[in-house]
Amino acid sequence: MAPAASTEPIIGVGLRVSKRLLWIGDAYYPLRNLARVYTLTIRPRRKEAVLRFVKRLLIIGAVTTVLALLAAMIDSSSRGGLDSGDSGGSGGLFVLVVIAAVAALIYSLVEMLSVLGAPAHFVLAIETSGPSTAVVSGRQPDQLRQLAHQIADAIENPEAEFTVQVDTITISPQHYYFGDNVNMYGGSGNVGMAS
Template identity: 50%
Template sequence: MERTEPPGHYDIPPPPPVPPQAARGIDLRVDKRLLWVDGAAYPLRNITRVYTFTLTPRRKDAALLFLKRLGIILSVAFALTILGGVTGLASQDMAGTIITLVWLGSAAAIVFSVVELVSVLGAPTQYVLAVETSGPSIAMVTSPQPQYLDQLVGTIVHAIEHPDTQFQVRVDRLLVNPRNYYFGDNVNMYGGTGNVGVASA
């Protein structure tokens, strides 16, 4: 005799256990057909994709940009130095002042470029969980334990398929400068300046 489950009964996979590092994170929960990521709500029916991926810094792009900037800065500095030397023959003091200002400005621009380069080279690779909607919104969270996010994908997918599901877990807020990372597919990111926590339309 075959055993049947009562109508409406689902074998609900439990959410993965919360890793200790996420204790100071944000809440990710499903309640009343809404996915809440901290204070942002996403209707489950509007979610088109849930997946994990590795967020990689743009190290190669940053190095090429630094070399390009360095070439431009030094070219301009040498050109202005030569021009100042040629046109300032009548007044050595004026030429010396102009050349000093040119090289001080060049040094400041090089320092700024080095700081930007180091910020990208020092940015860590992040393993993230992303939730995309049918609109331009995307929410991303992270955790120091990749398998935790992988399990969470299954839990969210189950909640999409079974809208009566409810659960709550803790995850870490993703705090990165979006200009420093490759995001894989082209996505539109909204909310925040510089750092991205929860992205919502």
Template identity: 50%
Template sequence: MDRTEPPGHHDIPPPPAVPPRSVTAVDLRVGKRLLWVDGAAYPLENVTRVYTYTLTPRRKEATLLFLKRVGIILSVAFALTILGGITGIASESTAGTIITFVWLGTLAALVFSVVELVAVLTAPTQYVLAVETSGPSIAMVTSAEPRQLDQLVGSIVNAIENPEVEFQVTVDRLMVNPRNYYFGDNVNMYGGTGNVGVSNA
């Protein structure tokens, strides 16, 4: 006996699961002559340059700053130790307390300097898309796929030239400490790390 299936019944596989958005994911979209980078809007007619480049950490400067700090910290510590020894001859317990305090402060300063150096030396190189406007603002985003950023340059330029063009893509928020990187021009990122907005200093 043949079993017939009810009309309209098909073995349709379920739609693929939508991959979860990463914490750093932001939408970059063009619509109605505006370029939106997450919640920030940039009029396309104000965009003066769109380009990609490699953002590199300031490793050389960080190393030189570390060596300079170590020299200053140790010089001050030795000077205060000698001064404490000379002035504390009458009271050895007072001199010992001062010297202990000086070297505890020195150790704390050295640890802070090492932490700052390691933060820069271990910072990754970032490939970014930058959008400059005729005003002081710059939008920067990154992506795990460098080719996506290169293609976005063409898409944004096409949208500038063709008012009817609209599109939307997902990119990543630039999560860096601006003090640790070369930005070309002197720039300050709004709100420190984790933001896409950047302004010329």
């Protein structure tokens, strides 16, 4: 069975180690600043996407109902002193509310479907001692595992140099699980890792 086509762009770049620097395309990382190099499978946050859609659906429904009732009240009060033949602006506000609700619903649905249809990616992650992380992908998982070992060897061996062709992917971190999640007592906003 063939893997599902990725909606994220996959771009081929060169990854090379030379002169104590790790180059990924045009970005470089000093080898001494690498904190961790590892392979993992990043999976889309499908459950969160569905829950976010349901939450938005409820909010859109509630706001639309309130605004539609408010539009109906404004419409009925504006018609109170006028003759019954004037209906020029009677449904204009209501139509605007419905159009805005439908647009918000379509946006939320498209966002949810893009996460539900996104494939899992096996990647090599390179974390630095600072906030930056590089993610590269490859056609074969064994190639990425071997590459992780080569980078670890280059950290220990200052003379190591090599060049390989890898793929980079552009993903939204809010749509994928990335790295480890740890449940911390006493912290706020922390989540546990589901296996």
